[in-house]
Amino acid sequence: MKKTAIIGGGASGLMAALFAARAGANVTIYEHNNSVGKKILASGNGRCNIINTTATYEDYAGADPQFVTYALKQLNFHYFEKFCHSIGLLLDIKDDGRCYPLSNEAKSVLIALKSAVSEAGVKIITDSKVTAITKNDSHFNVQTDQDKQRYNNVLIATGSQAAPQLGATADGYTFARSFGHEILPTYPSLVQLHLNSRNHHKMAGVKTTAEVTLIIDGKSKDKVQGDILFAAYGISGLAILDISQRASHALLHKQRVSISLNLLPHYDRGELASIIEKVFASVAQHDVHTALCGLLSAKIVTYLLEDAAITQNTTVSTLSPKDVKKLAHLIGEWKFEVTDTHGFKHAEVSGGGVSTAQVNNKTMESKLVEGLYFTGEVLDIVGRRGGYNFNFAWASGMIAGKEMGK
Numbered sequence: 001m002k003k004t005a006i007i008g009g010g011a012s013g014l015m016a017a018l019f020a021a022r023a024g025a026n027v028t029i030y031e032h033n034n035s036v037g038k039k040i041l042a043s044g045n046g047r048c049n050i051i052n053t054t055a056t057y058e059d060y061a062g063a064d065p066q067f068v069t070y071a072l073k074q075l076n077f078h079y080f081e082k083f084c085h086s087i088g089l090l091l092d093i094k095d096d097g098r099c100y101p102l103s104n105e106a107k108s109v110l111i112a113l114k115s116a117v118s119e120a121g122v123k124i125i126t127d128s129k130v131t132a133i134t135k136n137d138s139h140f141n142v143q144t145d146q147d148k149q150r151y152n153n154v155l156i157a158t159g160s161q162a163a164p165q166l167g168a169t170a171d172g173y174t175f176a177r178s179f180g181h182e183i184l185p186t187y188p189s190l191v192q193l194h195l196n197s198r199n200h201h202k203m204a205g206v207k208t209t210a211e212v213t214l215i216i217d218g219k220s221k222d223k224v225q226g227d228i229l230f231a232a233y234g235i236s237g238l239a240i241l242d243i244s245q246r247a248s249h250a251l252l253h254k255q256r257v258s259i260s261l262n263l264l265p266h267y268d269r270g271e272l273a274s275i276i277e278k279v280f281a282s283v284a285q286h287d288v289h290t291a292l293c294g295l296l297s298a299k300i301v302t303y304l305l306e307d308a309a310i311t312q313n314t315t316v317s318t319l320s321p322k323d324v325k326k327l328a329h330l331i332g333e334w335k336f337e338v339t340d341t342h343g344f345k346h347a348e349v350s351g352g353g354v355s356t357a358q359v360n361n362k363t364m365e366s367k368l369v370e371g372l373y374f375t376g377e378v379l380d381i382v383g384r385r386g387g388y389n390f391n392f393a394w395a396s397g398m399i400a401g402k403e404m405g406k
């Protein structure tokens with residue numbers, strides 16, 4: 001019976017443990033937290049967006065996003081749904097492909113997975129930090145802060161540095177490097193952004209819907225419509241998280257990053273000026289601040305007028321056509337320089353990681369070291385928001401588990 005060590009009891013580690021044990025391996029999970037699956041519990045605001053029915057490699061970033069294709073085919077949605085049923089977990093499938101546990105509680109996912117893992121005979125050692133992994137001839141030595149054990153196979157499922165408060169570490173990269181693996185520079189993703197502006201902090205707490213355009217080195221790279229929320233440090237909201245992967249990657253490469261907000265995305269951009277003219281014509285005797293408050297949040301209006309260099313109490317009828325055009329332009333394209341992300345502590349995931357060029361995507365085994373495997377977020381693969389990160393964690397975990405059990 002092959003002895004297998006899994007470093008990290010997160011999504012991919014638990015999945016791999018289950019499949020390896022079912023295939024006949026003697027499996028031990030090492031988890032340095034006091035319990036496994038902390039990110040599963042925190043995910044999707046406690047609901048766990050567990051998978052996406054539509055996932056393809058195009059939902060992922062990394063040096064080679066197509067690395068995920070084989071895994072996603074092996075664990076396609078129908079297979080995953082059947083698997084969930086087999087462990088007693090029912091799913092709520094949304095129209096856009098996102099799936100949640102039917103209970104709407106992330107806890108259900110962890111409870112079902114943990115009981116399947118325990119039924120399969122996996123040994124889980126919590127409060128146990130792996131500090132080094134070495135290989136002598138045909139076996140690996142796994143060193144923890146308590147002891148050292150020998151194994152035939154080792155899976156590095158330590159995840160990324162995102163959300164260290166949930167136990168995230170960069171240890172997986174250190175282990176991989178010690179075996180000669182290349183690590184692509186890591187960066188926070190699905191994360192809030194820091195802005196350089198006079199006023200964003202004064203709008204902290206203001207939430208609205210906008211179309212956000214991401215601009216990198218002067219070129220428009222992405223456009224997303226959704227919620228934005230101004231904050232003391234900059235800006236957050238789902239639309240911001242959605243553009244954050246590319247923004248953060250560009251910042252890592254020292255590119256110039258900015259965002260442009262269209263504050264009235266429900267209207268055609270070309271018609272904005274005439275719509276505003278019409279509104280102004282019907283409230284010609286109001287001051288411009290009052291007039292715009294019928295369209296936009298009052299706090300936003302205050303700082304939009306400041307950026308347009310128009311005094312708040314100017315009577316609408318006295319605005320020049322140039323001023324009206326300037327306002328319409330700002331409402332449709334309010335630009336902010338992005339200086340940084342809000343960091344790994346606030347990020348859901350991380351880009352970069354163990355180079356996929358040195359890992360076999362059909363087995364998740366290292367191409368450099370026989371018996372060494374990598375799954376999930378420790379790899380240079382990062383998914384969009386919408387269940388794609390768990391999707392790859394489950395899929396890569398299953399493949400590695402089956403392989404290690406052979």
Ligand SMILES: Cc1cc2nc3c(=O)[nH]c(=O)nc-3n(C[C@H](O)[C@H](O)[C@H](O)COP(=O)(O)OP(=O)(O)OC[C@H]3O[C@@H](n4cnc5c(N)ncnc54)[C@H](O)[C@@H]3O)c2cc1C
Pocket residue numbers: 007008009010011012013030031032033036037038039040042043044045048049050051128129130131157158159160162163166167168169170171172347348349375376377378386387388389390391393
């Ligand atoms: C707040 C939040 C919400 C999220 N929501 C979603 C969502 O709804 N849908 C989605 O698809 N994705 C979501 N994600 C991302 C998702 O959680 C991860 O992509 C996924 O958990 C990655 O799985 P993994 O197995 O690679 O790593 P993890 O699940 O992070 O597991 C790694 C494990 O390794 C342990 N570990 C690290 N170093 C050591 C060591 N030296 N020794 C022992 N143990 C160690 C860690 O404690 C951890 O338990 C969210 C992430 C966060 C932070």
